[in-house]
Amino acid sequence: MDKLLGLLADGQFHSGEDLGEQLGISRAAVWKKLKAIEELGLAVDSVRGKGYRLGSGIELLDNKKIQSNIDVDVRNKSEVHTCFITESTNDLVRNLEPVPAGVTRFCLAEYQAKGRGRRGRVWSSPFGSTISLSALWQNGEGTASLEGLSLAVGLAVVKALETLGARELKLKWPNDVLWQGKKLCGVLLEVHGDPTGECDVVIGIGINVRLSDGQLESVSQPAVDLFRVCGKTVSRNAVAGQLINTLTHLLDGFGQGGFRLFREQWCEYDAYRGKEVTLMASNRSVTGRYMGVDDQGGLLLETVSGLHIFNGGEVSLRQS
Ligand code: ATP
Numbered sequence: 001m002d003k004l005l006g007l008l009a010d011g012q013f014h015s016g017e018d019l020g021e022q023l024g025i026s027r028a029a030v031w032k033k034l035k036a037i038e039e040l041g042l043a044v045d046s047v048r049g050k051g052y053r054l055g056s057g058i059e060l061l062d063n064k065k066i067q068s069n070i071d072v073d074v075r076n077k078s079e080v081h082t083c084f085i086t087e088s089t090n091d092l093v094r095n096l097e098p099v100p101a102g103v104t105r106f107c108l109a110e111y112q113a114k115g116r117g118r119r120g121r122v123w124s125s126p127f128g129s130t131i132s133l134s135a136l137w138q139n140g141e142g143t144a145s146l147e148g149l150s151l152a153v154g155l156a157v158v159k160a161l162e163t164l165g166a167r168e169l170k171l172k173w174p175n176d177v178l179w180q181g182k183k184l185c186g187v188l189l190e191v192h193g194d195p196t197g198e199c200d201v202v203i204g205i206g207i208n209v210r211l212s213d214g215q216l217e218s219v220s221q222p223a224v225d226l227f228r229v230c231g232k233t234v235s236r237n238a239v240a241g242q243l244i245n246t247l248t249h250l251l252d253g254f255g256q257g258g259f260r261l262f263r264e265q266w267c268e269y270d271a272y273r274g275k276e277v278t279l280m281a282s283n284r285s286v287t288g289r290y291m292g293v294d295d296q297g298g299l300l301l302e303t304v305s306g307l308h309i310f311n312g313g314e315v316s317l318r319q320s
Pocket residue numbers: 116117118119121122123124125173174176183184185186187206208219220221222223224315316317
């Protein structure tokens with residue numbers, strides 16, 4: 001199927017016969033694969049006498065193009081893998097061979113069959129329409145040193161997207177990237193290992209690059225893509241490269257000084273500061289005025305009973 005998608009990626013018509021010849025399979029087998037492509041959420045136009053094409057075409061991930069967008073200093077300490085289909089890039093990035101010391105591994109997929117958000121929520125990543133990227137960062141300082149990392153990752157995403165022309169981006173604690181109140185990007189951090197020593201930090205990032213109206217409407221909260229934010233097509237390979245740059249620089253800085261170094265910048269993008277919000281955990285909720293974040297990335301909430309600090313984990317913020 002990846003070869004067929006490679007042929008159709010140009011958005012031009014290809015006859016069933018040509019496709020079959022190039023792939024060395026029968027027309028019936030081509031037709032079967034086209035059906036499988038549609039099941040991934042891609043629209044295949046079929047016109048009698050012309051053949052098949054992929055709606056507006058698609059820019060497939062290309063490791064060489066991604067590398068050409070990565071800064072030289074970052075290239076030396078990163079490893080980039082791309083694949084077509086995986087269950088979850090967060091799982092993939094941990095399941096490959098061990099990564100050499102000092103190297104950050106990045107995995108990207110065209111499609112995640114089981115992309116996930118926090119607390120078992122679903123992250124939707126239609127084929128070739130998003131950046132689904134996971135990074136594996138090895139940290140020897142234990143989980144306590146990771147406080148605020150998920151917020152800092154949101155900031156790295158904003159910085160990468162700004163270099164590609166996105167404006168008016170906001171951060172919703174702890175790490176969603178919003179544009180005009182709609183969700184453009186989600187982040188899922190998973191930590192495995194020793195609370196006081198060596199641990200693997202998996203940083204999963206999903207960014208909508210170009211989705212159809214129907215795909216955006218099917219998300220269970222207002223969502224947007226980069227095409228709508230920038231008013232033009234944005235290259236997925238450029239997004240991937242910039243993201244690897246900003247994330248690598250962020251992880252270097254975070255390893256030295258933690259979230260404290262990024263707090264001021266993070267606050268510049270804070271979507272809800274000073275607003276009335278509700279914080280929701282699995283079995284309770286609390287309402288108050290959102291007063292920003294502390295040096296560890298904890299959320300400061302002023303309530304009738306005083307100022308309280310909430311740390312990431314299982315808490316979700318909603319505007320009251
Ligand atoms: P929180 O404030 O806890 O982060 P959240 O609802 O944004 O809340 P996440 O775990 O960050 O939760 O993300 C999962 C949610 O994101 C889904 O429940 C869905 O509402 C939304 N979502 C799923 N796929 C997409 C997508 N491609 N674009 C935008 N939003 C999406």
